[in-house]
Amino acid sequence: IAFNRKNYTLEFAGAYSPLYVVRNGEVTVYKGDRFPIGMTALDEKKNFTNQVIDIRPGDMLYMCSDGYADQFGSEEGKKYKSGNVKKLLAEIYDLPICVQKDRLEKEILDWKGIRPQVDDILFIGTKIPEI
Numbered sequence: 001i002a003f004n005r006k007n008y009t010l011e012f013a014g015a016y017s018p019l020y021v022v023r024n025g026e027v028t029v030y031k032g033d034r035f036p037i038g039m040t041a042l043d044e045k046k047n048f049t050n051q052v053i054d055i056r057p058g059d060m061l062y063m064c065s066d067g068y069a070d071q072f073g074s075e076e077g078k079k080y081k082s083g084n085v086k087k088l089l090a091e092i093y094d095l096p097i098c099v100q101k102d103r104l105e106k107e108i109l110d111w112k113g114i115r116p117q118v119d120d121i122l123f124i125g126t127k128i129p130e131i
Contacts, residue, residue, distance in 0.1 A: 001063070003055075008128070010055050013048040020062040020086065021055065022093035027086045057130040060093040067119035068104075073111035080111050100125060 001019065002011045012019045014032020021028045033048050055061070069082045088107055092100045104123050 001061070003128075008055055008057070010053045010061070012051045012053060014063075015048070017063060017066060018082075019053075020064075020089055021053065022060040022062070022089050023056060023058070025090050025093065027090050029082075029086065055128050057128055059128040060089070060125060061128065062089055062123065062125045064124065065120055065122040067117070067121035068108060068123060070119055071108055071112050071121070072115050072118060073108075073113055077115070080108070097125065097127065 004010070010019075012030055012032075014030070015037040016034065017032050019030040019032075021030065030051055030053060033046075035046055064085070069080050069085050071080045072078065073080060088104070092103050095103070108121065
């Protein structure tokens, strides 16, 4: 991602993982391309799609690895899934960043319970500053 402070736009390109933008409790998902950063075939040239996104002061931006949504848990042993990620982000976006971090950690730990963590989990969030 690249943030242009002059015109409040964000340029995003993703490899499988999306960008979540939360504005006034509404979550917008910008999907990344469906191929990895590390190309498997040297002769196969793929270009990532750069998306230019208008953002506003106060927007919360999140990026995460698929490990959060792919974590198994609950009594039924189901995956957490991206729909639950969106719902959680809509609930916490206006909290202080340190509280958001705690809520994200608690949510996934409570979800997985005694099950092992199945993948790496990375969550990055930033708030767009007021003008």
